Amino acid sequence: MPTATLSPKLRVAVLFGGRSGEHEVSLMSARSVIAALDPAKYEVFPVGITHDGNWFVGENVLEKLEQGKTDSLDHAAIFPEPGYQGLYAIRNTQYVKLTDLDVLFPVLHGTFGEDGTMQGLFELADVAYVGAGVVGSAVGMDKGIFKDVMRANGIPVADWAMFRRSEIERDMNEVIRKAEALGDYPLFAKPANLGSSVGISKCNNRSDLGEGIMEAASFDRRVLIERGVVNAREIEVSVLGNDEPLASVCGEVLPSREFYSYESKYVDGTSGLMIPAQIPEETSIQIRELAVRAYKTIDCAGMARADFFLEKESGRVILNELNTLPGFTSISMYPKLWNATGVSYPELVDRLIQLALDRKTERDHTTREFRRSQ
Ligand SMILES: Nc1ncnc2c1ncn2[C@@H]1O[C@H](COP(=O)(O)OP(=O)(O)O)[C@@H](O)[C@H]1O
Ligand SMILES: [Mg+2]
Numbered sequence: 001m002p003t004a005t006l007s008p009k010l011r012v013a014v015l016f017g018g019r020s021g022e023h024e025v026s027l028m029s030a031r032s033v034i035a036a037l038d039p040a041k042y043e044v045f046p047v048g049i050t051h052d053g054n055w056f057v058g059e060n061v062l063e064k065l066e067q068g069k070t071d072s073l074d075h076a077a078i079f080p081e082p083g084y085q086g087l088y089a090i091r092n093t094q095y096v097k098l099t100d101l102d103v104l105f106p107v108l109h110g111t112f113g114e115d116g117t118m119q120g121l122f123e124l125a126d127v128a129y130v131g132a133g134v135v136g137s138a139v140g141m142d143k144g145i146f147k148d149v150m151r152a153n154g155i156p157v158a159d160w161a162m163f164r165r166s167e168i169e170r171d172m173n174e175v176i177r178k179a180e181a182l183g184d185y186p187l188f189a190k191p192a193n194l195g196s197s198v199g200i201s202k203c204n205n206r207s208d209l210g211e212g213i214m215e216a217a218s219f220d221r222r223v224l225i226e227r228g229v230v231n232a233r234e235i236e237v238s239v240l241g242n243d244e245p246l247a248s249v250c251g252e253v254l255p256s257r258e259f260y261s262y263e264s265k266y267v268d269g270t271s272g273l274m275i276p277a278q279i280p281e282e283t284s285i286q287i288r289e290l291a292v293r294a295y296k297t298i299d300c301a302g303m304a305r306a307d308f309f310l311e312k313e314s315g316r317v318i319l320n321e322l323n324t325l326p327g328f329t330s331i332s333m334y335p336k337l338w339n340a341t342g343v344s345y346p347e348l349v350d351r352l353i354q355l356a357l358d359r360k361t362e363r364d365h366t367t368r369e370f371r372r373s374q
Contacts, residue, residue, distance in 0.1 A: 009043045010102045013087055017049040017065050020110030021198040027066055029328035030107040036346045045087055045099060047076055057089055080124035103356050104129040107328060114325040115141040128360035130352045131302040132324040139298040140324040143224050144192045153297050155290060156318050159227040165217045176209055179225040186228035189213050191220035229318055232309040235277050237291045238337040242301045242355050247288035248337040252277035273333055275340045287317055294322055302355050305334045
């Protein structure tokens, strides 16, 4: 009897850590992703990126990154040249090819991971990768541009104003005057390009606002002041897909602190999740439709989590943001919402990898050169 030929396993590099304030969150997410990748289907190559931006491979790279002990590891690289595809280790200043790669799975939240920079490298390298492309990532990450694009497409967002650090340094009083013109306190001051609530302040009066602006400006050269949405619930929905994305059931975040701050998200771990959210059916439909529209508007791919405010009195729905690489531990909102919708965590990871391959196939059908005939 002929022996069955085993189909080759997909070689997946999982990238984690990174240069953002969400480094530690990324390590937690990556641990769950790696555990869920079926060894019968995938050969997994973990790649750790340090706070300084150095790439490492080697035994127990995740644990070693967690402990900050990278001495025994090899530096790693992928090249932006399609002719040098694959994962390389750097040993004694020589590049040693470890493997070809079928898919890159960036489990990197925030700056230099979720903002299009890493995605640019992957595009140049011409390898399939999980999640949104360059534009979707960059627009999803930039709270100011994101809102401009949403408003232009009729998707409701909270009123905001954008300031540059140079303006803030030149005339803080003028910045405060313009910010206060948005409406009554509370106002929120945010760096344009961060995540995990880092650098975000809820400002209840003018003195808070001054401090909040300085804090946000220390994290980014552009600062957003937003009108506070008061007396609102925070509803989130997971989106999955490329051109025909699907939305999960809605979930509600129940922040343990005054707002959903970094501490309440990750430090005290006491923010509760209510899945599915106890909201009227028509509100749920509206939120899911808005999530898919926002997703398509910025040309997302793979996945995103859409976060909304639901005003308690008016029932009005306001989009807060789209996270193109949402928290991905097994107890994070993104996978839990899919679980409640009937897609288990391992199935979700399978689908994301398939979506990455589909997108690459589609890209390969795109004409990239136009040569004029002689
Ligand atoms: N305009 C707003 N009105 C009310 N609460 C807000 C507003 N903006 C942010 N928040 C609160 O701050 C949290 C973090 O803000 P968000 O813009 O989602 O930043 P991040 O990208 O860091 O998650 C939100 O989950 C919410 O609790
Ligand atoms: Mg948020």
